[in-house]
Amino acid sequence: xxxxxxxxxxxxxxxxxxxxxxxxxxxxxxxxxxxxxxxxxxxxxxxxxxxxxxxxxxxxxxxxxxxxxxxxxxxxxxxxxxxxxxxxxxxxxxxxxxxxxxxxxxxxxxxxxxxxxxxxxxxxxxxxxxxxxxxxxxxxxxxxxxxxxxxxxxxxxxxxxxxxxxxxxxxxxxxxxxxxxxxxxxxxxxxxxxxxxxxxxxxxxxxxxxxxxxxxxxxxxxxxxxxxxxxxxxxxxxxxxxxxxxxxxxxxxxxxxxxxxxxxxxxxxxxxxxxxxxxxxxxxxxxxxxxxxxxxxxxxxxxxxxxx
Amino acid sequence: xxxxxxxxxxxxxxxxxxxxxxxxxxxxxxxxxxxxxxxxxxxxxxxxxxxxxxxxxxxxxxxxxxxxxxxxxxxxxxxxxxxxxxxxxxxxxxxxxxxxxxxxxxxxxxxxxxxxxxxxxxxxxxxxxxxxxxxxxxxxxxxxxxxxxxxxxxxxxxxxxxxxxxxxxxxxxxxxxxxxxxxxxxxxxxxxxxxxxxxxxxxxxxxxxxxxxxxxxxxxxxxxxxxxxxxxxxxxxxxxxxxxxxxxxxxxxxxxxxxxxxxxxxxxxxxxxxxxxxxxxxxxxxxxxxxxxxxxxxxxxxxxxxxxxxxxxxxxxxxxxxxxxxxxxxxxxxxxxxxxxxxxxxxx
Numbered sequence: 001x002x003x004x005x006x007x008x009x010x011x012x013x014x015x016x017x018x019x020x021x022x023x024x025x026x027x028x029x030x031x032x033x034x035x036x037x038x039x040x041x042x043x044x045x046x047x048x049x050x051x052x053x054x055x056x057x058x059x060x061x062x063x064x065x066x067x068x069x070x071x072x073x074x075x076x077x078x079x080x081x082x083x084x085x086x087x088x089x090x091x092x093x094x095x096x097x098x099x100x101x102x103x104x105x106x107x108x109x110x111x112x113x114x115x116x117x118x119x120x121x122x123x124x125x126x127x128x129x130x131x132x133x134x135x136x137x138x139x140x141x142x143x144x145x146x147x148x149x150x151x152x153x154x155x156x157x158x159x160x161x162x163x164x165x166x167x168x169x170x171x172x173x174x175x176x177x178x179x180x181x182x183x184x185x186x187x188x189x190x191x192x193x194x195x196x197x198x199x200x201x202x203x204x205x206x207x208x209x210x211x212x213x214x215x216x217x218x219x220x221x222x223x224x225x226x227x228x229x230x231x232x233x234x235x236x237x238x239x240x241x242x243x244x245x246x247x248x249x250x251x252x253x254x255x256x257x258x259x260x261x262x263x264x265x266x267x268x269x270x271x272x273x274x275x276x277x278x279x280x281x282x283x284x285x286x287x288x289x290x291x292x293x294x295x296x297x298x299x300x301x302x303x304x305x306x307x308x
Numbered sequence: 309x310x311x312x313x314x315x316x317x318x319x320x321x322x323x324x325x326x327x328x329x330x331x332x333x334x335x336x337x338x339x340x341x342x343x344x345x346x347x348x349x350x351x352x353x354x355x356x357x358x359x360x361x362x363x364x365x366x367x368x369x370x371x372x373x374x375x376x377x378x379x380x381x382x383x384x385x386x387x388x389x390x391x392x393x394x395x396x397x398x399x400x401x402x403x404x405x406x407x408x409x410x411x412x413x414x415x416x417x418x419x420x421x422x423x424x425x426x427x428x429x430x431x432x433x434x435x436x437x438x439x440x441x442x443x444x445x446x447x448x449x450x451x452x453x454x455x456x457x458x459x460x461x462x463x464x465x466x467x468x469x470x471x472x473x474x475x476x477x478x479x480x481x482x483x484x485x486x487x488x489x490x491x492x493x494x495x496x497x498x499x500x501x502x503x504x505x506x507x508x509x510x511x512x513x514x515x516x517x518x519x520x521x522x523x524x525x526x527x528x529x530x531x532x533x534x535x536x537x538x539x540x541x542x543x544x545x546x547x548x549x550x551x552x553x554x555x556x557x558x559x560x561x562x563x564x565x566x567x568x569x570x571x572x573x574x575x576x577x578x579x580x581x582x583x584x585x586x587x588x589x590x591x592x593x594x595x596x597x598x599x600x601x602x603x604x605x606x607x608x609x610x611x612x613x614x615x616x617x618x619x620x621x622x623x624x625x626x627x628x629x630x631x632x633x634x635x636x637x638x639x640x641x642x643x644x645x646x647x648x649x650x651x652x653x654x655x656x
Contacts, residue, residue, distance in 0.1 A: 059598050
């Protein structure tokens with residue numbers, strides 16, 4: 001009942017106005033119904049604001065418009081009144097409301113923006129990946145060319161920066177002018193000369209040699225056999241000089257510009273082929289004896305074979 | 309696959325491809341386009357390919373009958389169906405682009421097009437292909453009276469008969485709908501255009517003057533009526549006098565226009581009576597109780613409801629905003645597809 005009351009209150013004016021208009025024209029309900037080909041019950045329902053007795057709102061609005069026009073009333077205003085009275089949803093709903101606010105549609109702005117952003121992100125990632133790939137490829141190429149310019153890759157993993165010169169501060173430093181070599185990829189740990197007799201350390205002119213070394217040295221000199229490990233080549237550098245030393249297998253044992261004051265000690269398979277770029281700036285000791293570079297020098301460059 | 313992707317950036321559209329006006333309803337936005345179905349084509353040479361679109365819609369309509377030799381303003385639809393396939397396609401393409409504005413991707417929307425219920429399979433196929441050619445991802449066709457009834461807010465899903473009369477530019481559709489389906493439908497090729505033609509021939513016959521389509525339409529909008537009214541309205545019209553060959557001005561009144569429209573109006577009344585005759589009695593009684601709903605641009609003709617009321621003895625109601633009912637109904641149907649699936653109504 002209370003619902004009907006509120007319904008009446010909110011839209012009473014529509015029915016009242018229609019009735020007032022009809023009475024002003026001095027028409028009965030039946031007359032009006034006949035003129036508009038409507039049933040009297042419809043006119044009755046309209047004038048008593050019982051819109052729920054009528055069909056869908058479309059029809060109700062149509063009836064109101066027809067009646068209003070016939071009675072010379074303002075139909076638009078009556079329709080507005082009717083709409084405001086039924087805006088609470090009391091009128092029958094024609095079709096189920098089809099609004100699903102929870103579901104995103106592809107036309108929604110946020111979805112569109114997100115799609116654009118994701119596409120942009122993917123493109124950026126692709127660019128970054130391509131860039132990094134390009135840099136890696138380029139970098140590899142760079143390393144390769146570096147290796148080639150430095151003499152190419154060395155078989156057997158030979159480290160061409162060899163030999164390492166032992167600094168006097170080093171705990172393995174033994175003699176002031178002697179350096180310890182560990183060719184062929186062996187550790188640069190300095191072996192004890194006494195424990196390793198084949199590796200000789202002879203440097204008579206510069207530093208003191210141990211007697212044990214001398215003994216070993218003399219045996220090595222007496223039996224220089226081709227193909228056997230060399231007994232010892234010691235090069236003392238006085239002036240900067242290019243030095244290249246290859247063993248019997250043509251493997252580079254030393255390939256560098258030696259600095260003044262360095263002592264280069266090389267072991268390798270005999271015979272050793274030696275090139276000294278500045279023959280006058282170096283002194284060579286072969287198996288503990290000074291080696292005369294004079295016959296092998298030409299224009300300051302000495303080329304010779306040792307242990308043949 | 310690309311059309312699916314582009315579909316993400318497109319809106320679903322409901323298109324009322326009418327003879328006189330094309331309306332586009334965008335789901336969630338409402339009616340966004342209401343333009344006359346007119347295309348102005350410029351001919352740049354003698355070859356077929358030398359044609360280009362000069363204007364579409366309102367701008368093209370202003371050119372109707374006022375074009376120089378190299379431009380032709382044409383209406384690509386006639387009697388509710390496509391008369392010029394290529395031009396219709398171009399027009400649809402233009403409208404779809406206009407609705408989407410400038411976007412990064414070429415729009416590829418799902419499109420629902422309303423077709424007259426009397427159209428043949430060939431005519432429907434032409435509309436479908438035309439919409440697909442204009443960039444639609446998928447095309448649904450819905451019969452105009454159904455769309456009109458949904459758009460007018462009629463209770464189409466009820467087990468009660470609802471009768472709708474949709475008077476368009478080219479055709480008039482009458483249908484009785486119950487339980488989401490069309491029980492009876494008929495289509496007559498009488499519409500707003502026939503009203504214009506009737507006015508033109510009346511003026512020619514009685515005044516010996518020739519007036520253009522646009523003038524005739526203007527007369528119809530201003531003083532046209534379908535039932536004798538208490539007040540008589542007048543309008544001054546200029547046309548070319550056929551005897552003298554020079555433009556002359558004369559005055560027409562609403563009663564003359566009423567007289568001129570008798571023939572097409574009788575055709576519409578006949579169609580409604582025919583429909584009532586063929587409606588099953590149960591549904592007929594529902595219609596007699598609740599009335600007939602008028603939609604379409606033709607419903608705006610003054611006192612047309614009154615004429616039908618008198619002729620049929622039924623209550624007649626003009627829907628709210630009758631011009632956009634079909635497009636709105638199509639849009640509502642697109643929403644219903646999302647909600648309930650495609651099977652809720654019969655569409656092709």
